[in-house]
Amino acid sequence: MTRQALTAGMPTLLARTFAGTAIQARAARRWARTTVAGMAGPDTAGLAEAAIAELLANAVTHSRSGQPGGTVTVIITPGAGGVTVHVHDLGAAGGAVPRPRDAGDEAESGRGLRIVGELSDAWGTRPGAECCHADVGRQAAEPGRCTWFACHPRGHDGGRI
Ligand SMILES: Nc1ncnc2c1ncn2[C@@H]1O[C@H](COP(=O)(O)OP(=O)(O)OP(=O)(O)O)[C@@H](O)[C@H]1O
Ligand SMILES: [Mg+2]
Numbered sequence: 001m002t003r004q005a006l007t008a009g010m011p012t013l014l015a016r017t018f019a020g021t022a023i024q025a026r027a028a029r030r031w032a033r034t035t036v037a038g039m040a041g042p043d044t045a046g047l048a049e050a051a052i053a054e055l056l057a058n059a060v061t062h063s064r065s066g067q068p069g070g071t072v073t074v075i076i077t078p079g080a081g082g083v084t085v086h087v088h089d090l091g092a093a094g095g096a097v098p099r100p101r102d103a104g105d106e107a108e109s110g111r112g113l114r115i116v117g118e119l120s121d122a123w124g125t126r127p128g129a130e131c132c133h134a135d136v137g138r139q140a141a142e143p144g145r146c147t148w149f150a151c152h153p154r155g156h157d158g159g160r161i
């Protein structure tokens with residue numbers, strides 16, 4: 001499903017719902033990269049794509065989005081020269097929520113949310129019903145989860161071209 005809200009020709013929100021499979025996660029990542037590039041340029045698109053990849057992997061691995069018939073919705077809004085990206089999943093059966101793990105440097109997992117924190121300016125998570133975009137791409141009554149991040153173009157500190 002694609003939903004666009006248009007104001008004076010500028011998109012204020014772009015959203016798509018994907019099946020919760022690895023193949024669709026790749027499609028979601030590509031769509032998000034193209035969408036963010038159009039809103040905030042290629043540098044931000046690169047950062048956002050890497051962060052989205054982690055959140056999509058989490059949705060498919062840790063929530064009901066990865067079960068047969070499961071879906072995940074990606075919502076992208078422009079603002080202040082950057083973008084805010086939401087990944088809405090279907091919630092975890094056991095009530096687990098995204099929480100950065102205190103993984104050691106050698107750990108092979110538990111890195112995803114720390115990477116999101118490094119790539120973004122801010123991120124957070126809340127029950128899907130509490131998100132202002134709760135009605136996008138899903139039934140508001142579903143007990144899902146919103147994980148979001150905001151990303152702006154990075155300056156080239158000391159690396160001016
Ligand atoms: N969408 C989600 N729903 C429920 N729990 C989640 C979700 N995303 C993450 N979590 C929880 O937060 C923990 C930390 O997530 P994080 O992405 O940092 O590590 P990981 O997914 O376990 O490993 P890695 O990302 O390195 O493969 C997860 O182990 C899981 O318990
Ligand atoms: Mg992860």
Ligand SMILES: [Zn+2]
Nearest residue numbers: 086131133146
């Ligand atoms: Zn949200």
